[in-house]
Amino acid sequence: MATASGFVKGIAWEIESPFLDVDYEARDALGVPSLKHLATKKILSDQRNLELEHFRHIPWPIAEQLWQYLTRSGKRTLHMWKIFCTVYPDQFRQVSQYCKLGMRTPSFPLAGYMGLVQSSNCCWATSLSIWTQFARVPELVKLAEMANLVSLEINTPYTHRNEDKDMAALNDRILRTWSELVETSRAFQHLRVLRLYSQQNLTGRSFCYLSQLPSLEYCVLAMCDGMTQRSAVKLANSQGWFVIQDDPKHAMFQFSPCDPSKAFDGHKEWYINHSDDFVPSSLPKNTPLLEFSVGQRCERLKEGDVITMCRKLDSHNSHAKGNKRNFGDTVSPKRNDAALKKARKPVMKQRGKDLSGMLAEFV
Numbered sequence: 060m061a062t063a064s065g066f067v068k069g070i071a072w073e074i075e076s077p078f079l080d081v082d083y084e085a086r087d088a089l090g091v092p093s094l095k096h097l098a099t100k101k102i103l104s105d106q107r108n109l110e111l112e113h114f115r116h117i118p119w120p121i122a123e124q125l126w127q128y129l130t131r132s133g134k135r136t137l138h139m140w141k142i143f144c145t146v147y148p149d150q151f152r153q154v155s156q157y158c159k160l161g162m163r164t165p166s167f168p169l170a171g172y173m174g175l176v177q178s179s180n181c182c183w184a185t186s187l188s189i190w191t192q193f194a195r196v197p198e199l200v201k202l203a204e205m206a207n208l209v210s211l212e213i214n215t216p217y218t219h220r221n222e223d224k225d226m227a228a229l230n231d232r233i234l235r236t237w238s239e240l241v242e243t244s245r246a247f248q249h250l251r252v253l254r255l256y257s258q259q260n261l262t263g264r265s266f267c268y269l270s271q272l273p274s275l276e277y278c279v280l281a282m283c284d285g286m287t288q289r290s291a292v293k294l295a296n297s298q299g300w301f302v303i304q305d306d307p308k309h310a311m312f313q314f315s316p317c318d319p320s321k322a323f324d325g326h327k328e329w330y331i332n333h334s335d336d337f338v339p340s341s342l343p344k345n346t347p348l349l350e351f352s353v354g355q356r357c358e359r360l361k362e363g364d365v366i367t368m369c370r371k372l373d374s375h376n377s378h379a380k381g382n383k384r385n386f387g388d389t390v391s392p393k394r395n396d397a398a399l400k401k402a403r404k405p406v407m408k409q410r411g412k413d414l415s416g417m418l419a420e421f422v
Contacts, residue, residue: 069107070167070171070172070174070175071137071138071175072107072138073162073166073167074160074162075136075137075138076134077105077106077107077136077138078104078105078106079100079103079104079105079106079132079134081132082100099124099125099128102125103125103128103129103134106134106136106138106139107138109138109139109142110142111142111145111146114142114143114146114147115146117146119147119150122143122146122147123150123154126139126143126151126154126155130329135327135329137158137160137175137327137349140155140158140347140349141178141182141183141349143155144178144182144183144347145178145180145182148182151347152345152346152347153331154331155329155330155331155347156330156331156332156333156345156347156348157328157329157330157331157332157333157347157348157350158327158328158329158347158348158349158350159326159327159328159329159349159350159351160326160327160349160350160351160352161326161351161352161353161355162352162353162354163354163355164355165193165353165354168195168198169189169193169194169195169198169353170198170201172351172353173187173198173201173202173204173205175351176205176349176351177204177205177206177207177208178206178207179206179207180206181206181207181249181342181346182207182347183207183346183347183348183349184207184208184209184249184337184338184342184346184347184348184349185205185207185208185209185210185348185349185350185351186209186210186211186337186348186349186350186351187202187205187208187210187211187212187351187352187353188211188212188214188254188315188350188351188352188353188354189212189213189214189352189353189354190214190215190216190353190354190355190356191213191214191215191216191226191227191228191229192215192216192226192227192354193353193354194227195227196227196233198227199213199227199229199233200233200236200237202237203236203237203240203241203244203246203247204246206248206249207249208247208249208250209249209250209251209252209337209338209339209342209348210250210251210252210253210254210311210337211250211252211253211254212253212254212255212256212314212315213229213253213254213255213256213258214256214257214314214315214354214356215227215228215229215256215257215258215259216257216357216358217257217282217358228258228259228260229255229258229260229261230260230261231260231261231262231264231265231268234261234265234268234269235268237268237271237272238267238268238269238271238272241271241272241273242271247272247273247274247275248273248274248341249274249339249341249342250272250274250275250339251274251275251276251277251311251337251338251339252275252276252277252278252279252311252312252337253269253272253275253277253278253279254278254279254280254281254312254314255278255279255280255281255283255286256281256282256283256314256360257281257282257283258283258286259282259283259284259285260285261283261285261286262285262286262291263285263286263288263290263291263292263293263294263295264294265285265286266278266286266291266294266295266298266300266368267294267298269298269300270298270299270300270370273341273372274339274340274341274372275370276339276369276370276372277311277312277367277368277369278300278367278368278369279312279314279365279366279367279368280365280366280367280368281314281360281364281365281366282364287366295368298370299370299371300368300369300370301368301369301370302366302367302368303367303368303369306365307367309334309336310334310336310337311334311336311337312367314356314360314365315352315355315356316356317356317357317358317359317360318356333347333348
C-alpha cells in the first residue's frame with residue numbers, strides 16, 4: 060500500500076521520507092565538496108538501501124558522523140535509529156536514548172506497526188499506545204509476541220462504542236491467553252506498566268491473569284467499571300494488587316493526551332536521555348526507549364476517572380506458586396474440589412499450545 064504522497068511503499072516509510080533531497084552541508088571556501096562529503100550524501104541519499112549488514116563492520120566514529128549529519132539535516136528516521144540501536148548498543152545509547160513517533164490515522168493493520176517497533180533481542184524498549192478501532196482481536200492477543208514491550212496502553216473510544224458493536228476490545232479471555240503465554244512462550248517478560256481506557260468487558264478476574272505477568276507492577280484504569288467495583292478491588296487485593304491513594308505524577312502513569320496541536324501523522328520527538336520510569340529492572344536502565352502510538356485520543360479524561368493499582372513483585376512469587384488454587388478459590392469460593400478440578404481441565408489441556416494455536420481460537 061502506498062503512502063498518501065504515493066512515492067514510497069512499505070510501512071516503514073508511511074510517514075517518513077527516506078530521501079536526502081537537499082545538500083545540507085555548507086561547502087568549503089573553494090566551493091568544491093570533499094570526498095567525505097560526497098560519500099556521506101551518497102550513503103544517505105536513500106535510506107531504504109541501508110540495512111543492519113551494511114554497518115556490521117563500520118567503526119562507531121564513522122557511524123556517529125552519519126547520525127550527526129542526519130540530525131543537522133532533519134532527516135533522522137526510525138529506520139536508522141533502530142539500526143544504530145542494534146549495531147552500536149553501547150555507544151548509541153549515549154547519543155540518542157529516546158524516540159517518540161505516532162500515527163493518528165494508520166493505513167496498515169495494527170500487526171504491521173507491532174512488527175515495526177518490536178525487537179526480539181530488546182535492543183530498544185517499546186512503549187506502545189493503541190486504539191482498538193484500528194485493531195482486531197487476534198492482534199490484541201499477538202501483543203504477547205512483543206518481547207521488548209515495557210509499557211502498554213489500550214484504548215477503546217467510549218463515544219464510538221455504541222456505534223460500532225464489533226469494535227475490538229479486551230476481555231478476560233484475552234488476558235487468560237496472555238497469562239498462559241507467559242508460561243508457554245515467556246511472553247511479557249519486561250512489561251512494567253499497563254494502562255487501560257474504557258475496557259468495559261474486563262472484570263475483577265482480570266487481576267488473576269495479570270498477576271502472571273512477571274514484571275507488571277502498575278495497572279492504570281480509566282472507565283473500566285468491571286475492574287474498579289468494590290468486589291473487583293477486593294479480588295485484586297487477594298492477588299497482591301492495591302490502590303495507590305495519592306495521584307501519581309510520573310509519566311508512566313499518564314494516559315496519552317488529547318492534544319489536537321500534535322494530532323498529525325509523523326510527529327517525532329528525539330532526546331538524548333529518557334526517564335527511567337518505563338524501564339523495568341529486568342532491562343538495563345539506559346536501554347533506548349521508543350514511544351509509539353497508533354491512533355489519537357479524542358476524549359478528555361475527567362478528574363477522578365483514573366485509578367492506579369500497584370503490586371510488589373517480591374510478593375508475586377508466592378502468588379505464582381499457588382496461583383492455580385488461589386485463582387479458583389478466589390473467583391468461585393463456593394465451588395467444591397470436584398467442580399474445581401472439572402473446571403480446570405480445559406485450561407490444562409491448552410498449556411502446551413503456542414501462540415498460533417491459541418490465536419486459532421479467536422479467529
